[in-house]
Amino acid sequence: MVQKLQKTRTKSTGSMEANGLFSGMLYCADCKHAMLRKYARRGTKGFIGYICKTYKTQGKQFCDSHSIDIKDLEETVLFSIKNEAKKILNEEDIDELKKMEVYNDSRECYEMQLDGIQKRIDKIEKFKRKTYGNFMEDLISKEEYMEYVSGYEDEIKKLQEQKRLLEGKADLKQELNAQYDEWVEAFKNYINIRKLTRDMVLELIERIEVNIDGSIIIYYKFQNPYG
Template sequence: MCRTFSNRSWRGWSAQAIADRLNEGDVLSPLEYKRWIGSNYVSTFKRNAKARWTAVSVLRVLKNPVYIGTLEQGKQTTPNYKVKKRFAVPKDKWVCIPDNHEAIISRDTFENVARILLSDTRTAPSADTVFPLSGLLFCGDCGRSMVRKNNASSSKPYYYYICSGYKNKAGCQSSHSIRAAYLEQAVLVAVQEHIRSILDIEHTLKTIDNLPYTSRQTQKADERLKAKHREIEKYQAYKLRLHEDYADGILSREDYVAFGARYSKKIEEAEQAASKLVQDIEQLAAGYSGGQQWIAYFKQHANISELNRKLAVELIEKILVFENQKIQIEFKFQYEYEQAFEFISSLTSTPEQLLSKGVC
């Protein structure tokens, strides 16, 4: 009674299109499956003699954390045993048990889906699939979403995006118009370049782990850390002496407050620098390239040749569109990428020095 479908055939489909496909394939809905296995199950969602898949039921499955191993209980309750009617319990009162059972999908996939559901992913009236960049495009000036339009009146119709704020006369003074084909090609090229850059970073990190000068860098970082600790102690001593001078009447209150704020700022800056040095030392000691899951996340798409919905959602957080068809892409794991790049740069003064040491 159940059929299977290729994962590729579902990419970019809307919830309603998925529901229709499941019904066409005679795939049992959750309610019908429970009935089929003999479960005594009653649901208020049943509307027909045979419960069918709907967009709502598809979305309910997509939002259910049970598939990533999380058990949620206590969603409903009754005032007492005499009252049969059940009432919803606020979500912060639910009992949630992570890793309660084996997950059947990854947390990354589940979180990607949750993010998509919060964005605008409408389809065209005659289409089943969601456009590759739906829900990811935003105006670079006002921050509102970009909407897809069709230049149907032209002899050569094409799709393009404009700022929804401009379209609705909600404040943005420019349409930020950009053709869909140009945008998608530009995003594809940017993704390919980003992945190549990440592969270069991975190679560099692995090489750094095997270089003899890495231990010397650890020693230098440790010396800088000790210097920062001495700096912190110095300014703390200054603050203590400052308090004593104020108590003895040597300093006015105005000077006491001004100098105190200055020393506090110096201490804060030194503590932040010390914290960063501790991270650097740990990375050098452990080998920075070890356990870089975010690199593996991008590596699986190293040979991409076309932009599709799955790829866009997995790799991109958002895309900002500016005037004159300029775009700015915020990739997933952007912080980790920048940290790795900063770490590599901190080992030498210039890229040429990296090259001379055989790092790049």
Template sequence: MIDEETFELAQKRIATRQRPTKVDEIDLFSGLLFCGDCGYKMYAVRGAGTLERKHAYTCGNYRNRARNDMLCTTHYIRKSVLKELVLADLQRVTSYVKEHEQEFIETANECSAKAVQKTLTQQRKELDKAQNRINELNILFRKLYEDNALGKLSDEQFAFLTSGYDEEKKTLTRRIAELSQEIDNATERSADVKRFVALVRRYTAIEELTYENVHEFIDRILIHELDKETNTRKIEIFYSFVGRVDTGDKPTESISYFRQIGADVKSYAI
């Protein structure tokens, strides 16, 4: 018989497992990366035969950009930098839980309810905005159709204008479905700190990231855009069952640097 925890973790892997890329490899962070500003999924950017150190991720909203007011920025981040950050933060969290188990349980239970409510508020606000924009697009579609029917707009102009709106509507529809699912999951999910502690106990030490340990420990990762004033990028890691884990330490920093818009960028995880 399979216990409930093992079954749920297996279901999570299935749900986040995307189709293999052109190089027949399921990405390490498949289904876990989201833009920290617009909420859209992050997508892998790589070419067949390229070295992994050149692989990266960008915001899905930026990739699907069209004429819309929800256009986001690239949020480009190297996979090598993200792997280094996630491994270091995972080691920080698991070490803290093992050394301060009771303190962790008390703190996590206290913070969980506040974090869930904050996330729900943000997601509902984004959902309302997306639904309102869908309504605006429907009005624009009807106006363009009427202008085309009355001869005020040529067929070429009609096709050009509606193509951009149609792509935006498809993107919004996908995002609305994602948000609705996330809100449903958040309202049903409560912090299960003891399950996270049990998960930590199963591992003696984590020396490298694998698809299995990443998807067991991590619920989602938010990638924020580069802060040009401080030349840093914030990465938020939310762990399974407990969300973000604050151990009181300084943020986990990446010791790797990469060139972006002519500047060395330092990334850190919280």
């Protein structure tokens, strides 16, 4: 999932901790290369943020000067994680929603429809066998037999296609529910966080891209498929 957020300012953590907080996570949104650490030119010459590696090493003819201060980066990522976490309903609300879920979208409904289709297919197959018996006993002509069988087979094909589509919907519903559960599990403990940690960043984030204006795009490892 991608969330595009404007940069904001706040107090930074210590430079040594911040230095490794986003290590291996930051990339330029245009050239897609990694961002390099940026250090202050004056004073303590401490770590202050990141800058595009392509711009830093090859110049502006190859990429623009994408950069971001560590203060801005920390606050924006922290805000985004908390915002994701706050979207999660508590367990009681989730249970209540599951009880109120629309019946036609439930797994049980799909299974009932699939069972009904299969019973119809079995019934038509029975008709085919009976029609063959009637033909063998000269109760119907060959032309009548072929006409009946052709109609039965056309109906079976249509029913099998309906069955295939329903099975796909049922599998998709199950997959989306699994993705939702993963998303809840990943973010539920971060509603009231006040400080980022390396473990938190590694658990939740796949990569972060920095735009030319200093805003960022966060690619999370987990997503709410219904959000």
